Amino acid sequence: MFEPIRALGFASNFMRYSYDFVPVNEAGKMFQGKEENNADFFGFGANLYAAGNGKIVAAVDDKPDNRSFDESQLATNPMVLWGNYLVIDHQNGEYSIYGHIKQGSAKVKAGEMVKQNQIIAQIGASGSANIPHLHYELQNGADTKAEGLPSYFRNFQRVLGAKTQNIKLGQIDSGDIVQRQ
Secondary structure, eight states, X not given: OOHHHHHTTOXXXXXXXXXXEOOOOTTSOSBSSOTTOGGGBTTTTOEEEOSSSEEEEEEEOOSOSSSOOOGGXXXXXXXXXXXXXXXXXXXXXXXXXXXXXXXXXXXXXXXXXXXXXXXXXXXXXXXXXXXXXXXXXXXXXXXXXXXXXXXXXXXXXXEEXXXXXXXXXXXXXXXXXXXXX
16 A cells, blocks of 8 residues: 555555546536636536435535645544545445535435435535546445445446447446446
8 A cells, every 4th residue: 555545544445446527528628717716617516416226324515615625634534535525325335435526515415315316416626626526436335444346337438539439337447538328
């Protein structure tokens, strides 16, 4: 494990299969206007959907979308990395983490049940986000002591230059450009 991470008390690789999703326009650009303005990003405020059925076990959405966090809190609350976040227990040993959600956008609360494809929040820029995006990961637990699990996605297109490849079920690799079918 990377020593600075171990020094913070992390003993697992909870982000092993994590994703950072950044919506772009047809030209592949992330924003129009100024990069400093969250609202200029095409994804800022875009709806987030539950990856699967489950129970919300953690919901935080009171942190500002200021792309920063108090690093001194990492030792006692490692989830501060995500700023605002939701955790869904899929009740099969898998937990989805949605990080950097927009302040005040959570449509669900801890203890509520959700259905796959239900709108649960919006993309934001809270916590350690350097730009507005969704941090998504699947784990075998609800916090940073868990191990990351591979995620599989349904019905998407992988963009390969001028061509697209329809994927019924598959993984997304680092650097892939994907879109919903």
